[in-house]
Amino acid sequence: MQRKLADTLVVLDFETTGLSPEHGDRTIEIGAVLLENGTIADRFQRLMNPGFRISRFIEGYTGITNEMLKGEPRCEEVMADFSEFIAGHNIVAHNASFDRRFLDAELKRLNQAYEGECCCSLLLSRRIYQEAPNHKLQTLVSYAALPQTGRFHRAQADAEMTASLWMSMIDRIRRQYGLSTIFFDQLSELSKIDRLYAHRYLSGLAEE
DNA sequence: TGCCAGGCCCTCTTTAGGGCCTT
Numbered sequence: 118m119q120r121k122l123a124d125t126l127v128v129l130d131f132e133t134t135g136l137s138p139e140h141g142d143r144t145i146e147i148g149a150v151l152l153e154n155g156t157i158a159d160r161f162q163r164l165m166n167p168g169f170r171i172s173r174f175i176e177g178y179t180g181i182t183n184e185m186l187k188g189e190p191r192c193e194e195v196m197a198d199f200s201e202f203i204a205g206h207n208i209v210a211h212n213a214s215f216d217r218r219f220l221d222a223e224l225k226r227l228n229q230a231y232e233g234e235c236c237c238s239l240l241l242s243r244r245i246y247q248e249a250p251n252h253k254l255q256t257l258v259s260y261a262a263l264p265q266t267g268r269f270h271r272a273q274a275d276a277e278m279t280a281s282l283w284m285s286m287i288d289r290i291r292r293q294y295g296l297s298t299i300f301f302d303q304l305s306e307l308s309k310i311d312r313l314y315a316h317r318y319l320s321g322l323a324e325e
Numbered sequence: 326t327g328c329c330a331g332g333c334c335c336t337c338t339t340t341a342g343g344g345c346c347t348t
Contacts, residue, residue, distance in 0.1 A: 137330045142348075178348065192339050214332050215347040239332070239346060253346070270348080312334080 126152045127206045128238075128283060128303065130275040131219050134171050138222035143167035143192055145181055147199055148272025150280050151206065155287075161202045165195040175183065179270050190315045196223045206233060207301050211254045211279045213237035216219040231239040236301065238283050244315035245286040254279060261285045294323040 129149040129291035140283025144258045145167055151159035163299075164181065178183050200272055207231035217235050224230055231270045242252050255269050263281040299322070307318055 131348080135329075139331095140329045142329085145348095175348070212332090212345095212347040212348090215330090218331080219348090237333095243334085243345095251345075269343055 124154050125158075125191060125206050126283075127203045127207055128152060128209045128276050128280040129203070129216060129220075130210060130246060130272045130279060131216050132175075132270065132272050133219055134167055134169075134175055136215075138219050142219075144196070144219050144223055145171060145175075145186060146272040147177070147195065148274070148276040149199070149202065150276050151202070152280055152284075155284055157277070159202075160305075161199060163195045163198070164189040165192045166190065167192060180268060181271075191225060192223055197227060200224060200227070200229055200231070203231065205234070207236065207280065208233060209236050209238055209283055211237070211275070211282070212239045232287060234301065236305045237308055238279050238286070240283065241286055241304060244307060244312045245289055247312065247315075254282070257282055276280070294319050296323055 125204050127149050129147065130302060131144045131174065132146035133142050133144050144165060146164050147161065149161040151156045151161075164186060166186045168191065170183050171181070171186070213235050220231055239252055242249065242257055244258060246252070246260065250256055254275060257263075258265060258281070261282060263278060263285060265274075266277040266281075269278075270274065287299055287304070290296060296319075305317060310318055
């Protein structure tokens with residue numbers, strides 16, 4: 118599924134009620150963009166009602182209030198639509214292990230599963246932007262001089278800025294190593310190898 | 326009401342501990 122779909126990709130971000138779906142936390146907002154050949158071809162943004170009140174901490178952290186969620190559809194309804202949105206595409210998220218756990222947990226409630234590949238822009242940034250002060254999304258957007266498309270910690274803005282970050286890292290690799298094309302599975306591999314070997318790996322790609 | 330996780334990665338490491346990230 119990876120290389121043949123290298124020209125399409127869904128970058129996603131969840132806002133949730135907490136850190137752990139295993140302890141009952143649910144998603145309250147999904148934001149995503151479909152990238153086709155490096156440009157945004159489609160968007161998906163929904164608020165959803167988790168079925169219980171969210172904490173004051175989450176209200177302050179995300180700007181999403183209990184009042185805002187009152188009339189919104191349940192998670193199951195939104196996730197059914199989102200499952201169709203991501204079907205056939207690989208996905209990217211910042212600290213993807215977090216978003217993947219929530220994606221899997223929500224889809225499991227629908228007796229569904231995501232079958233594609235998932236790559237982490239945080240892990241990739243630790244190899245491409247090794248000199249950045251830290252690798253929080255907000256810091257990297259500033260560090261790479263990318264446009265701020267909205268409020269941080271809202272799903273759609275975070276997804277769009279993660280997409281910009283992703284493209285900026287691809288651009289940096291292309292320019293630095295003279296690569297005309299770099300595939301999703303190569304970036305996925307790069308995010309998994311020891312970051313000390315990142316340069317050696319990319320140099321190897323340049324020689325192919 | 327208050328609490329909860331997990332994977333990566335560095336180092337004063339590998340028979341471990343703790344910071345970084347995500348909400």
